[in-house]
Amino acid sequence: MITLGRLIRKGATELVELFRSDPRLIEEYVVGTYEVIDRVEDLVRSYITLRPLNEVLADGVKVREMLTNGFKGRLAGLLIAVKDVIITKNLRTTCASKILYDFIPPYNATVIERIIGEGGIVLGKTNMDEFAMGSTTENSAFFKTRNPWDLDRVPGGSSGGSAVAVAAYEASIALGSDTGGSIRVPAAYTGVVGIKPTYGLVSRYGLISYGTSLEQIGPMTRNVSDLALLLSVIAGYDPRDSTTLRVKDLDYMKFLKPTPMKKYKIAVIKECVGEGVDNTVLTAFSRSLRRFEEEGLEVLEVSIPIIKYALPAYYIIAMAEASSNLARYDGVRYGYHVSVEGRTWDEVYAEVRSEGFGLEVKKRILLGTFVLSAGYYDQYYLKASKIRKLLYDEFMKLFEYVDVVVTPTTPTLPPRFGEALTDPLKLYLLDTYTVVANLTGLPAISIPSDIVNGVPVGLQLIGPRLSEGYLINLAYIHELKSGLKDLVPTVVSGYV
Amino acid sequence: MSNLDVKIGLEVHTQITSLKTKLFCSCSSDYRGKPPNTNVCPVCLGLPGALPVVNVEAIKAALMVALALKCRISDVLIFTRKHYFYPDLPKNYQISQYDGPGSMPIARDGYIVISVEGGLKKVRIRRINIEEDPGKIVYPTGSILTSKYTLIDYNRSGIALLEIVSEPDLRSPKEARAFIDKLRSILEHLGLVNPELEGALRVDANISLAGGSRVEIKNIGSAKDVERALTYEIIRQSKALETGEKVRRETRHWDTVRKVTVPLRVKEFEEDYRYFPDPDLPPIKISLKLIEEVSQKLPELPDQRIERFMKTYGLSDYLATVLVSEKVLADYFEECVRYCGNPEMVGNIIVNDFKRWVDEMDIEVSKAVKILTPNQLCQLVYMLKNNIINIKILKEIIPKVLKYNKDVSTIVYEENYIDISNEEVLMRIVDEVIKENPKAFRDALVNPKAINYLVGQVMRKTRGRANPELTNKLIIKKLKELSGV
Numbered sequence A: 001m002i003t004l005g006r007l008i009r010k011g012a013t014e015l016v017e018l019f020r021s022d023p024r025l026i027e028e029y030v031v032g033t034y035e036v037i038d039r040v041e042d043l044v045r046s047y048i049t050l051r052p053l054n055e056v057l058a059d060g061v062k063v064r065e066m067l068t069n070g071f072k073g074r075l076a077g078l079l080i081a082v083k084d085v086i087i088t089k090n091l092r093t094t095c096a097s098k099i100l101y102d103f104i105p106p107y108n109a110t111v112i113e114r115i116i117g118e119g120g121i122v123l124g125k126t127n128m129d130e131f132a133m134g135s136t137t138e139n140s141a142f143f144k145t146r147n148p149w150d151l152d153r154v155p156g157g158s159s160g161g162s163a164v165a166v167a168a169y170e171a172s173i174a175l176g177s178d179t180g181g182s183i184r185v186p187a188a189y190t191g192v193v194g195i196k197p198t199y200g201l202v203s204r205y206g207l208i209s210y211g212t213s214l215e216q217i218g219p220m221t222r223n224v225s226d227l228a229l230l231l232s233v234i235a236g237y238d239p240r241d242s243t244t245l246r247v248k249d250l251d252y253m254k255f256l257k258p259t260p261m262k263k264y265k266i267a268v269i270k271e272c273v274g275e276g277v278d279n280t281v282l283t284a285f286s287r288s289l290r291r292f293e294e295e296g297l298e299v300l301e302v303s304i305p306i307i308k309y310a311l312p313a314y315y316i317i318a319m320a321e322a323s324s325n326l327a328r329y330d331g332v333r334y335g336y337h338v339s340v341e342g343r344t345w346d347e348v349y350a351e352v353r354s355e356g357f358g359l360e361v362k363k364r365i366l367l368g369t370f371v372l373s374a375g376y377y378d379q380y381y382l383k384a385s386k387i388r389k390l391l392y393d394e395f396m397k398l399f400e401y402v403d404v405v406v407t408p409t410t411p412t413l414p415p416r417f418g419e420a421l422t423d424p425l426k427l428y429l430l431d432t433y434t435v436v437a438n439l440t441g442l443p444a445i446s447i448p449s450d451i452v453n454g455v456p457v458g459l460q461l462i463g464p465r466l467s468e469g470y471l472i473n474l475a476y477i478h479e480l481k482s483g484l485k486d487l488v489p490t491v492v493s494g495y496v
Numbered sequence B: 001m002s003n004l005d006v007k008i009g010l011e012v013h014t015q016i017t018s019l020k021t022k023l024f025c026s027c028s029s030d031y032r033g034k035p036p037n038t039n040v041c042p043v044c045l046g047l048p049g050a051l052p053v054v055n056v057e058a059i060k061a062a063l064m065v066a067l068a069l070k071c072r073i074s075d076v077l078i079f080t081r082k083h084y085f086y087p088d089l090p091k092n093y094q095i096s097q098y099d100g101p102g103s104m105p106i107a108r109d110g111y112i113v114i115s116v117e118g119g120l121k122k123v124r125i126r127r128i129n130i131e132e133d134p135g136k137i138v139y140p141t142g143s144i145l146t147s148k149y150t151l152i153d154y155n156r157s158g159i160a161l162l163e164i165v166s167e168p169d170l171r172s173p174k175e176a177r178a179f180i181d182k183l184r185s186i187l188e189h190l191g192l193v194n195p196e197l198e199g200a201l202r203v204d205a206n207i208s209l210a211g212g213s214r215v216e217i218k219n220i221g222s223a224k225d226v227e228r229a230l231t232y233e234i235i236r237q238s239k240a241l242e243t244g245e246k247v248r249r250e251t252r253h254w255d256t257v258r259k260v261t262v263p264l265r266v267k268e269f270e271e272d273y274r275y276f277p278d279p280d281l282p283p284i285k286i287s288l289k290l291i292e293e294v295s296q297k298l299p300e301l302p303d304q305r306i307e308r309f310m311k312t313y314g315l316s317d318y319l320a321t322v323l324v325s326e327k328v329l330a331d332y333f334e335e336c337v338r339y340c341g342n343p344e345m346v347g348n349i350i351v352n353d354f355k356r357w358v359d360e361m362d363i364e365v366s367k368a369v370k371i372l373t374p375n376q377l378c379q380l381v382y383m384l385k386n387n388i389i390n391i392k393i394l395k396e397i398i399p400k401v402l403k404y405n406k407d408v409s410t411i412v413y414e415e416n417y418i419d420i421s422n423e424e425v426l427m428r429i430v431d432e433v434i435k436e437n438p439k440a441f442r443d444a445l446v447n448p449k450a451i452n453y454l455v456g457q458v459m460r461k462t463r464g465r466a467n468p469e470l471t472n473k474l475i476i477k478k479l480k481e482l483s484g485v
Helices: A002-008 A012-021 A025-044 A053-068 A110-117 A160-167 A184-190 A224-234 A279-294 A305-328 A345-356 A359-372 A378-398 A424-429 A435-440 A468-482 B056-068 B173-189 B223-242 B288-296 B302-313 B317-324 B327-340 B343-361 B365-371 B374-385 B391-404 B408-414 B423-436 B438-446 B448-461 B468-483
Strands: A047-050 A079-083 A121-126 A173-178 A193-196 A216-221 A265-269 A298-302 A404-408 A444-452 A455-462 B006-015 B080-083 B093-096 B107-116 B119-132 B136-138 B151-153 B160-166 B201-209 B215-220 B250-255 B260-266
Touching (some): A025 A079, A079 A160, A110 A224, A121 A160, A173 A193, A224 A468, A265 A279, A279 A298, A279 A404, A435 A455, A444 A468, B006 B173, B056 B288, B302 B327, B343 B365, B343 B374, B343 B391, B374 B391, B423 B438
Parallel strands (some): A079 A173
Antiparallel strands (some): A047 A121, A173 A216, A193 A216
């Protein structure tokens, strides 16, 4: 156990170096990771689909041989957990929905191709809210994932499975997706680092669409260095995704500097630290601010009143796009199907979609259908688009004189099971601070800010377009000063 | 029919068959004849996570059409999702374009000039959309209404399509046909569409009679069928209106076998397609530079070609218009003239004989010109000019060539079509005819018109081979001899 733990606890960057010098360590690492999974998976339940050990070991052996032959893959040998919203060739991809329970894709998402190309090994597909609709992972059609810091609490969502897989040392690094906070909220609740990149930095080809214009794939890791490593691999223009940007410099490792690379001016949004925020969260937030000030960085307060419209605008746009994106699930070509004998298309569609989708998904499809309907389009969708534009303009103005905006990632500690779900409005409020980055397309990172009452609290940094490097620099500085890295949750402390 | 107040508007869907790949993926656009569901990929199957990327050549093609139809071109290209559930549509929305808030078609406000009853008529184009073709539904044991089960083939899914919508400026089925013929010819001249490919050109026709409702006939496969379907509808609707029956607002289906329209579904209100700009496809600026680049590549268009045919070859407006109505026909004409000159004679033969029989036999012009090749047609011209055959025989030879796919010379030889211009031989036949028709002969003595009857009898006896002018001359000569004048 102790010898296995020796590798499991290591960061991804360090592991890859170790494997390069001694490729035989990959097998020990793979077996060790599965040992951890054997012990904690039943408690936390991160994975919807876990590949069998022998298959993953075989992949490990392949990478070992490649390394022996001089392969320089940046992720060589690393075990990666992938949110089940990302398409993996020949590996079941369910989106945590009954409607895709048996869907085995014939192709790989661009990010998966890039990861495999760098020697990374996908070991499983993680649990999530069905079609990424939720903030707690309670909306999975299959089972709930638990927070390894407190099994009575939610891990956050929708990328709850990926967050927990990484936090509980069931994988070294993970991929999540973020439409309104789905990477950052679970990262904050489980004490890991997660980034929602600038819209268009990472290819969405192979990301099962929910809110097309809002979402990005992003890394979820136990420390900032690992995040920089994985982001460097997955970022970049993709001819298969027309919304990707042509960015030249994609090396984020060079921003892992212990001192500020520029005199960052940090802005606190007044509206995000007022009413509705837990005192414990505020205390943690202030402590983080102080760390920055100690580095000689200026922290100032700004006001963006329009931010109060962000949440409704977000939900209108996300639901409208969802109603369209989810139209394709009709049971004709793949996924959940029912007998068609002697029935009309409409009857078949109605049955498939009634039985295949969960309640939250149906609710969002219905609302989205409504806001796109003739006569309501201008009132809702167009209006929400206008708010989105105004919000973007506000942030652009703000970034003329500040470099980064900070908020608590979430206003509260992770809810206990059932707590959030009983009040849908309260549930949606969990996303208040995160949706801003999705509406504006700006990059936002969540890092551990503190551990309060035995559970982690997250800090969010939002920067201008394509400022991922500077966000990583600041996150790295905060990590060094706070010591909040490679955290070990109570559930796994005995094993790793 | 012309005294009825009829309004017809057409929506023509044409595939851009010149493209190598589909509109949003790299699958081949040559889908015909392939085993079902083999010309597909995650994108055109609408698999989860797959994203569309627009084929730039399709945009250029649409701009060409927009310029040829004298449209106003938008400065930005926006794709819009049009939602409806149907199994041939893998995403249950079609990536299309829309004229509404946040969206716009690539081009609008153009026109086409058609010839009607000798005059010219401007038919306005409302808009042009670029969109993706759905898959194809196959009804193996009957039609949409009778088949026991349905199969879906997605090979066609995602093929680049242009939707060209006219204003309701057309007033008769004949005008509708002329519109489609002209549009088809423009698309052919642009080198973008091969309309002979099955399903390359499909038409939805909207028709309303004064006092009635708008009826849409969906998915008609040819200009000829559009004319037939509209004619059928006018009769059906005017009968209904006469008897005080209500003409329902509905969508109908043209049954190509029974030659009738049948109701598909009643349209009580405008369908709500929940259009919104496709967030997977960011707007694309259409620069003046691109428009210039495309306009420089515009080839000679039908109107210019008609004018040139009249000027260069001295053809009548009618001949030139018919020839240019199909690019293959116009190309054929020019090739023949290059071989053997005589543009007027060649033009007349092509329009009055060749084209007539091609239509009658329902064969494709492109195939017919490979049977009666320019070389073959020029042989006919040569024989006619040198009195080896006469015009009547020529009219008989052409359908035989087309029908049996044989050489002109073989048919002339086999059928013994060589013109009888030998005076002695003909005189003998004339004598026979006069003997057999004494009454007609007596009539002819007093009434010169009766001579035609005698000429006809000579023709009948020679199965058309007698040279008509010589026959005429010989009969008159005989008459003069016998009447002793």
